[in-house]
Amino acid sequence: MTRYSAGEIEAKWQAAWEQAGIFKAVRSDDKPKYYVLEMFPYPSGRIHIGHVRNYTMGDVIARYKMATGHNVLHPMGFDAFGMPAENAAMASGGHPKEWTYNNIDTMVGQMKPLGFALDWTRMFATCDPEYYGQQQSMFIDFIEKGLVYRKNAVVNWDPVDMTVLANEQVIDGKGWRSGADVERRELTQWFFKISDFSEELLDALDGLDDWPAKVKLMQANWIGKSRGLQFAFSVIDGPTDRIEVYTTRPDTLMGASFVGISPDHPLAKQLEREREDVAAFCAEARKGGTTAEAIETAEKLGFDTGIRVRHPFDTSWELPVYIANFILMDYGTGAIFGCPAHDQRDFEFATKYDLPITPVFVAEGAEEAALTEAYVPLKTEKVRYVRGFAGDEVQTGDEGVNTAVDFCEANGVGQGVTKFRLRDWGLSRQRYWGCPIPVVHCDTCGVVPEKKENLPIRLPDDVTFDVPGNPLDRHPTWRQCACPSCGADALRETDTMDTFVDSSWYFARFTAPRADTPTVLEDADYWMNVDQYIGGIEHAILHLLYSRFFARAMHLCGHLPEKSKEPFNALFTQGMVTHAIYQTRDENDRPVYHYPEEVELRDGKGFLKDGREVTIIPSAKMSKSKNNVVDPVQIIQQYGADTARWFVLSDSPPERDVEWTAAGAEAAAKHLARVYRIAADLAEANDAPNAAEDDALLRAMHKCIHEVTQGIESFGFNASIAKLYGFTNTLAKSKAGTMAKVLAARTLAQLMSPMTPHLSESVWEMLGGEGLIATADWPQADEAMLVDDTVTLPIQINGKRRAEISVPADMPKEEVEKLVLAHDAVVKALDGGQPKKLIVVPGRIVNVVV
RNA sequence: GCGGGCGUGGUGGAACGGUAGACACAGGAGACUUAAAAUCUCUAGGCCGAAAGGCCAUGCCGGUUCGAAUCCGGCCGCCCGUACCA
Numbered sequence: 008m009t010r011y012s013a014g015e016i017e018a019k020w021q022a023a024w025e026q027a028g029i030f031k032a033v034r035s036d037d038k039p040k041y042y043v044l045e046m047f048p049y050p051s052g053r054i055h056i057g058h059v060r061n062y063t064m065g066d067v068i069a070r071y072k073m074a075t076g077h078n079v080l081h082p083m084g085f086d087a088f089g090m091p092a093e094n095a096a097m098a099s100g101g102h103p104k105e106w107t108y109n110n111i112d113t114m115v116g117q118m119k120p121l122g123f124a125l126d127w128t129r130m131f132a133t134c135d136p137e138y139y140g141q142q143q144s145m146f147i148d149f150i151e152k153g154l155v156y157r158k159n160a161v162v163n164w165d166p167v168d169m170t171v172l173a174n175e176q177v178i179d180g181k182g183w184r185s186g187a188d189v190e191r192r193e194l195t196q197w198f199f200k201i202s203d204f205s206e207e208l209l210d211a212l213d214g215l216d217d218w219p220a221k222v223k224l225m226q227a228n229w230i231g232k233s234r235g236l237q238f239a240f241s242v243i244d245g246p247t248d249r250i251e252v253y254t255t256r257p258d259t260l261m262g263a264s265f266v267g268i269s270p271d272h273p274l275a276k277q278l279e280r281e282r283e284d285v286a287a288f289c290a291e292a293r294k295g296g297t298t299a300e301a302i303e304t305a306e307k308l309g310f311d312t313g314i315r316v317r318h319p320f321d322t323s324w325e326l327p328v329y330i331a332n333f334i335l336m337d338y339g340t341g342a343i344f345g346c347p348a349h350d351q352r353d354f355e356f357a358t359k360y361d362l363p364i365t366p367v368f369v370a371e372g373a374e375e376a377a378l379t380e381a382y383v384p385l386k387t388e389k390v391r392y393v394r395g396f397a398g399d400e401v402q403t404g405d406e407g408v409n410t411a412v413d414f415c416e417a418n419g420v421g422q423g424v425t426k427f428r429l430r431d432w433g434l435s436r437q438r439y440w441g442c443p444i445p446v447v448h449c450d451t452c453g454v455v456p457e458k459k460e461n462l463p464i465r466l467p468d469d470v471t472f473d474v475p476g477n478p479l480d481r482h483p484t485w486r487q488c489a490c491p492s493c494g495a496d497a498l499r500e501t502d503t504m505d506t507f508v509d510s511s512w513y514f515a516r517f518t519a520p521r522a523d524t525p526t527v528l529e530d531a532d533y534w535m536n537v538d539q540y541i542g543g544i545e546h547a548i549l550h551l552l553y554s555r556f557f558a559r560a561m562h563l564c565g566h567l568p569e570k571s572k573e574p575f576n577a578l579f580t581q582g583m584v585t586h587a588i589y590q591t592r593d594e595n596d597r598p599v600y601h602y603p604e605e606v607e608l609r610d611g612k613g614f615l616k617d618g619r620e621v622t623i624i625p626s627a628k629m630s631k632s633k634n635n636v637v638d639p640v641q642i643i644q645q646y647g648a649d650t651a652r653w654f655v656l657s658d659s660p661p662e663r664d665v666e667w668t669a670a671g672a673e674a675a676a677k678h679l680a681r682v683y684r685i686a687a688d689l690a691e692a693n694d695a696p697n698a699a700e701d702d703a704l705l706r707a708m709h710k711c712i713h714e715v716t717q718g719i720e721s722f723g724f725n726a727s728i729a730k731l732y733g734f735t736n737t738l739a740k741s742k743a744g745t746m747a748k749v750l751a752a753r754t755l756a757q758l759m760s761p762m763t764p765h766l767s768e769s770v771w772e773m774l775g776g777e778g779l780i781a782t783a784d785w786p787q788a789d790e791a792m793l794v795d796d797t798v799t800l801p802i803q804i805n806g807k808r809r810a811e812i813s814v815p816a817d818m819p820k821e822e823v824e825k826l827v828l829a830h831d832a833v834v835k836a837l838d839g840g841q842p843k844k845l846i847v848v849p850g851r852i853v854n855v856v857v
Numbered sequence: 858g859c860g861g862g863c864g865u866g867g868u869g870g871a872a873c874g875g876u877a878g879a880c881a882c883a884g885g886a887g888a889c890u891u892a893a894a895a896u897c898u899c900u901a902g903g904c905c906g907a908a909a910g911g912c913c914a915u916g917c918c919g920g921u922u923c924g925a926a927u928c929c930g931g932c933c934g935c936c937c938g939u940a941c942c943a
Contacts, residue, residue: 221861225938228860233942254943267943307941333941343943351858352941428942547938611867611883625868658869658881666869670882677895678881684896729871729880736880739897801876806924808876846923852875854923 011683013647013676017765021122029073029782032080032126034533041077042534043068044514046542046550047084050110050132051091054117056584056629056667057543059639060655064581064724065541066123067656067761071719073124074760074785080534082517083118083125085111087132088139088441089506094184096472103440104468107134117640121648122764124781129520133509134440138516140463141525142508143445147456148564150446154200157454160433161271164192169476170437185475191293197444197502198431201556205230205427208555217577219662222547229548231428234405236412237340238421240266240316243325246281247274250316250328253339253426257411259346261394262367264357266316266328267309267343271336278312278330285310285330292332307356308332319420320396331356339426347381354381368392432553434505439470439478441503449490449497458491464499477501510550511557514540514574515567526566535567540575547580579722582664584655586635588624589613600634603669626666637667649763650676656724656762678732679766682759685739686752686770696744704743707734708751709792715758716788724762731759749774754786802827803854804836812853820847827853 024030034040045065048058062083069081092103111132119127131138149155163172167185171194182189201208209230212223236257239249250266268275270289278285288310309329318324326344333352334343347357348366357364366382368390369375375393396414412423435444443464445457457464467485470478479485479501490497512525518534519527542550558574561567567574589601606613606621613621629636642651654675659665711734718727738751753774760767760780771780794816800823802810810832814823824845827833833842836857844856 221938224861228939231942235943252943256943331941333943335942338942340943345943350943352943426942544937608883660870663863663870668869668882671869674882681896725869726871726880732880799876803875803924806875806922811876844923846875848875848924852924854875856923 011680011766013649013679013765014644016769017120017122017648020765020768021119023768023779024122024124024781027779027782029779030081030124030126031128032078032082032534034530035078038076038078040080040534041069041072041539042080042518042537043072043539044082044517044537044541046540046546047086047510047513048114049089049091050085050087050107050114052110052113054114054639056637056639056642056651056655058118059121059651060584060665061541061543061581062118062121062123063652063655063762064579064661064722065539066125066652066764067719067724068539068541069124070761070764070781071785073781074757074783076784079124080517081123081125082129082520083123083127084130084513084517084520085114085132085134086506086510086513087111087134088503088509090438090440093438093440093472100472102468102470104134104466107132107440120643121639121652124764129517131513131516131520133442133506133513136463136465137521138513139442139509140465141516141522142442142504142512143457143462143464144459145512145525145561145564145566146445146504147459148566149199149560150456152560152563154203154560154563155197156200157195157197159193160196160198161191162194162196162433164190164194166190167475171435194435196433196435198433199556199560201432201553202427202429204556204559205232205429207559208429208552209427211555211573215573215575215578218575219578219580222544222551222578222580225547226552229429229552232425233428234408234412234423234425236415236421237424238319238415240319240326240344242328243315243317245314245316245328246277250274250342251340252342252344253424254344255408256346256349257415258395258407259349259367260344260411260415261320261396262346262348262365263318263326263344264347264353264363264365265345265360266326267331267334267345267356268328269334269336269341270330270332272330272334272341274328274342275330285312288330292330307352307359309356309360311360319415320418327362329356329360337430338428348378349381349383351381351383354378365394367394432505432507432556434508435502436505437477437480437501438503439466439472441506442509443479444500444502444504446500447488447490447497448500449493449495451495452490452492452497454500455490455492455497461491479503507549507553508557511553512561514554515558515561515571524566526561528565528568531566531571532568535571535574537575539577539579541579541581543583544580551575551578579661581661582659583628584637584667585626585664586629586637586667588627588633588635589621590624591615591619591621600632602634603637608670626664642672646672646676647679647765649679649766653679653728653762657728658725660725661722678735679763681739682735682752682755682770683766685735686756686773689745689749689752690773692745692748694743694745694748696746697742700741700743701747704738704741704747704751706792706795707737708754709788711758712754712786713788713793716785719761727758728762731755734758756780757783757786798850800851800853802830802833803852804833805856806854809833809836816850820849823847823849823853827855 043065045061069079073079087107092107095106096103133139165172165182165185165187167187168182172182172189181187209227209232212227215223233255235253235255237251237253239251241249270292275289279289292308309331312328312330314328315325316328318326345353345356347354347364364378366375371391416422443466445462445464447455447457449455467482470482486498486501488497488499514537515526515531519530554574558567559572562569562572589606591599593599601621605615613623615621627635639651650672654672655665657675658671711730714730715727718724734755738755741748753771753776756767756770757780764781767780796816797813798816799811799813801808802812810830812826812830814826824847833855842855842857846854
């Protein structure tokens with residue numbers, strides 16, 4: 008008998024699949040198509056165990072769909088542009104291109120041994136000119152459709168690295184890399200007009216039934232729709248006539264006590280130029296950090312400009328105009344009216360600067376008393392207006408706001424407007440390793456899109472990273488070109504695109520990855536949409552929102568069919584793979600982290616070789632600095648791919664984190680070896696049939712088919728695996744004849760095959776299965792075999808389980824009732840009386856109420 | 858602050874409103890073995906009991922129901938997301 012050797016069989020079957028070409032996706036009208044996609048990886052250098060879990064989930068779906076008669080597209084590629092490649096180049100003197108492609112090679116080499124059912128012929132990296140050239144072509148289409156524009160925008164500028172930084176890269180006001188004080192600079196940047204789609208992107212969320220509610224909610228909050236009133240205060244003798252404000256609480260207008268403007272408001276900027284005291288204040292106000300912490304603790308600062316405005320409903324009522332550090336220029340109009348009585352932030356501000364606090368309403372039945380904090384009624388709370396203007400009707404929530412808007416409009420004070428929080432998407436990056444923006448700056452023609460026949464605009468290879476800044480800017484010749492419009496000498500744009508652009512349409516490109524247009528409509532129409540998209544929750548907002556925008560923009564440009572405006576039919580967000588941290592403390596009480604192999608586990612405690620006990624911090628995110636990273640390559644060498652695949656799915660529901668433990672991996676490996684052994688034994692066995700045992704085994708088999716299938720369909724992989732363990736136990740203990748057992752074992756192999764494809768092939772082969780298990784039809788549960796002839800009914804007395812009876816499954820309710828009433832335990836409980844109620848749920852349970 | 862989620866044995870976790878704890882890890886007992894590994898068998902929520910059996914148990918309090926881990930209300934705790942958004 009041969010023993011289970013993962014290394015041998017995995018190489019063997021991978022070669023067999025490769026030779027049979029069964030994972031290559033080809034359009035066909037014979038079968039329904041199914042497109043399953045996992046979020047593609049960044050080529051950081053090595054695959055992570057999290058990748059293994061992510062792609063295994065996708066692979067289970069892909070293989071299951073293949074077995075259930077679908078024409079499956081399951082591709083893989085690399086999100087290959089981005090900063091780490093440039094940072095590596097700066098650190099080690101290499102070239103981003105070389106670094107990236109080497110990493111891709113390494114990672115493909117690490118992924119292939121996992122035996123994923125991927126169509127590798129469709130693979131691409133976003134840094135391939137064939138890919139980013141098509142992206143440039145689309146960018147030009149977007150310009151034509153008015154989906155892209157240029158405007159000045161304030162950016163975080165790192166004066167040492169000479170680059171724009173994302174907000175996340177600014178730490179305590181300093182560049183994350185250089186440590187230099189970050190400046191706010193105004194630069195001309197390219198923007199996608201995603202805000203044109205705010206309403207649509209919000210409304211369409213409702214139709215995404217197979218997306219997690221959580222993700223839809225996060226997107227809705229991000230888009231941030233609000234209904235309010237925009238109106239102007241007229242200025243009494245100031246440098247401007249009016250100050251426009253926006254409010255979502257027009258019903259509190261009669262409680263206004265000041266007007267606040269942002270330090271970046273045009274009026275503030277004008278005053279800043281004219282008055283030194285204003286300039287000093289604005290400089291101070293702008294300093295504040297952007298982190299949540301900084302905002303939490305930041306002091307509310309105000310500066311009384313001396314300017315006064317009139318209240319729109321009472322011209323004798325004058326309000327002071329403050330410049331305040333908490334007012335954002337890029338929301339609403341950059342100016343607000345403050346109502347301290349009903350807004351906590353305004354309350355604090357008013358208290359600090361001794362401004363009046365005028366309530367508009369009080370809780371019904373309450374007295375109008377001095378407030379110690381802002382009174383913000385709950386939505387359901389009834390209030391009584393003490394200073395209303397829209398009649399005396401008591402209205403709260405949206406109704407109150409709408410009434411106030413109507414009233415203001417009717418009296419000529421502003422108009423109701425809907426605002427969105429969603430800003431246009433700034434895509435310009437002053438980096439080398441990204442997709443060049445395909446436009447040319449011409450002295451006479453201005454900014455001109457490049458001609459499509461000149462695409463791709465390739466990144467030059469001869470660049471250096473020994474000095475900071477964008478190498479494209481200082482390249483001796485790259486910038487120089489002819490104006491596509493007039494032919495005169497002109498200069499190329501040196502900004503490249505945000506890497507989120509690259510990942511916003513790759514799913515569409517997979518449908519025709521080698522085409523010389525961005526997509527081929529026929530292919531896109533066939534393969535799109537992605538039927539199942541799988542990835543991390545960390546992309547819940549940006550990547551998915553950008554992709555939804557891109558799909559719409561691509562549709563407008565004729566690159567995607569109408570139905571693909573929502574490109575992902577179903578989304579699943581998987582949990583992380585975590586690992587315990589083993590920690591001790593050094594003499595200075597600083598934490599010291601130990602590798603798992605240094606720690607011996609006994610009775611749930613961990614000990615070092617020298618006997619010291621370590622503190623175990625369970626379920627921590629894997630981190631190199633905490634020494635708790637497991638390397639998939641090592642795991643595959645040690646246990647094989649099937650074990651790794653089985654384990655990452657087995658212990659936790661897919662949406663939750665799973666903790667990697669050596670013991671768990673060991674158990675998975677044992678189980679696979681056991682299945683192999685059972686099959687190998689069966690291949691040599693020859694036991695005569697045994698009718699009763701055979702029937703019992705086959706019934707268990709059909710039940711297992713049913714349950715495992717349901718589990719896979721509903722992303723309950725852990726539940727499916729538990730059922731497979733159970734069925735393996737049943738099979739191992741069964742006294743059935745060899746024929747029945749072989750059938751059961753082959754079925755077991757099939758049901759396991761999405762998770763452990765290699766082992767399953769070997770079992771299939773040993774037990775005489777025809778062809779590859781990968782192309783075999785999924786087993787069908789026989790409904791008749793799912794119903795047992797006799798069922799055991801628990802008998803509850805007053806809701807507590809007291810006894811049970813065995814009855815034929817089809818016994819009429821009345822007969823069951825008779826039997827139950829005759830049961831010893833029931834007779835005893837009734838004590839000669841009649842039950843108050845008798846509930847029989849056929850096939851389930853009986854409850855006697857006495 | 859706002860929004861969402863979660864809370865079940867020593868551990869990870871099962872459980873269409875219907876026998877709570879499937880399956881697995883760790884634990885205990887045993888078989889095989891010179892021994893170990895491997896494998897196999899049994900056991901296993903807590904308390905009382907020799908056993909039969911009983912009582913208590915899904916964060917806490919209440920409600921709906923013949924019946925609640927599951928539905929509803931309130932509280933406590935943890936996790937995630939998000940925010941000077943007017």
